[in-house]
């Protein structure tokens with residue numbers, strides 16, 4: 001008889017786990033609280049416009065390709081994607097504009113041309129990021145949660161002996177400031193801390209591996225937008241016989257003598273041999289596990305940042321903008337000081353502007369664009385969000401008008417807003433954090449919640465709130481680790 005597994009949540013990690021276990025001939029059932037798959041990977045349609053609501057950057061596509069191969073098919077049958085020739089256009093307050101090209105040599109030459117930074121410095125930096133990635137990724141990303149074996153492995157020993165190369169004793173910012181003359185390039189590379197909701201002035205320099213993913217391995221974009229990743233994965237899972245139940249929140253994980261025996265939905269037990277949870281680990285403990293299980297200490301750790309996003313239907317086209325654009329703050333350190341110390345939003349925040357209609361023509365009517373305008377904000381601690389949002393909206397519009405040379409407000413046909421409260425409510429992400437716990441300390445990588453616990457047999461944890469962390473590639477890695485762990 002086939003073994004059975006119930007999966008709680010159809011976020012990217014839940015979908016990946018469903019495909020992996022279906023490929024191993026498990027009978028897989030997914031219960032999802034919302035009416036669609038994808039979780040944070042969402043989509044809003046409105047009168048000829050469509051916005052991806054969450055992730056917008058796609059790296060390490062091999063991790064998705066692998067799922068389709070396991071399903072006995074090819075990703076391109078379901079989802080096509082392209083490598084970006086121009087990853088991001090950076091705008092600075094002093095009027096400088098830098099194109100971060102996908103080709104590392106072109107990017108290095110552009111940095112020399114615009115910022116006067118010797119091209120060799122950029123190449124050396126990216127080589128160094130590659131080296132850190134190669135030394136650490138098998139240990140910190142693709143490895144199951146740390147056990148004695150990890151520390152005795154050859155890979156760990158190799159990384160340990162070259163620890164000085166990992167930049168783990170300095171912050172990302174200090175490591176970057178050492179390697180570049182141009183403060184603009186330091187800021188550009190500091191920004192990668194925000195890819196997992198961290199602070200470059202506190203996160204260890206080892207996190208500079210993130211730029212390796214984008215600049216050496218490449219940044220990609222699905223031809224039908226980011227949401228097509230969730231739809232394509234759901235479709236292949238359907239074909240493999242995975243059963244999805246939408247609008248069906250799981251109420252409890254059923255346990256028999258500390259062994260998971262199924263899930264409770266609508267008061268009814270759905271038995272299974274295994275249970276995999278893709279929901280935020282905080283809410284899993286608080287709502288679905290037995291009383292007394294809540295690991296208070298774990299949840300005292302610092303959370304990653306959240307986001308304030310305006311989704312604007314824009315009644316114009318801006319040829320000077322790209323798919324991904326950054327309008328940098330003039331004082332990056334102050335911006336992070338506000339996030340960290342004041343749990344508030346600086347008056348000149350760095351604005352990320354993502355326009356999927358630059359690549360997906362169907363995402364906006366002709367002559368118009370779909371803007372996703374995002375700034376980093378603190379996690380939800382009950383701040384007065386309405387006034388923070390009102391003030392930030394004014395600051396963002398001023399900044400955009402200043403840098404783009406056009407008044408933006410009159411061009412906005414429609415607006416949707418996401419803030420830490422709504423992100424928390426719609427994706428059950430504790431305090432609205434985008435990436436689980438922050439990576440602001442040297443020990444963060446070792447202290448994420450594991451993917452399984454000895455005390456709960458048959459229960460596994462995947463997704464951005466557990467090891468190895470948030471972001472699509474790491475969520476996919478968590479599904480792979482769990483797959484390897486289930487014997």
Ligand SMILES: Cc1cc2nc3c(=O)[nH]c(=O)nc-3n(C[C@H](O)[C@H](O)[C@H](O)COP(=O)(O)OP(=O)(O)OC[C@H]3O[C@@H](n4cnc5c(N)ncnc54)[C@H](O)[C@@H]3O)c2cc1C
Pocket residue numbers: 008009010011012013014031032033034037038039040041053054055056057058248249250251278279280307309423426427428429434435462463464465469470471472473475
């Ligand atoms: C605004 C934003 C921008 C981001 N940008 C990027 C980016 O550019 N690149 C990148 O790689 N990552 C990005 N991320 C992070 C990335 O989206 C997440 O790390 C990832 O999508 C999390 O996936 P997950 O599988 O952990 O679960 P989630 O997406 O959090 O999904 C969990 C699912 O579980 C469901 N659920 C919760 N409780 C229950 C229950 N009781 N019963 C049943 N179902 C339940 C939820 O409804 C949800 O569908 C971004 C996130 C946000 C919000």
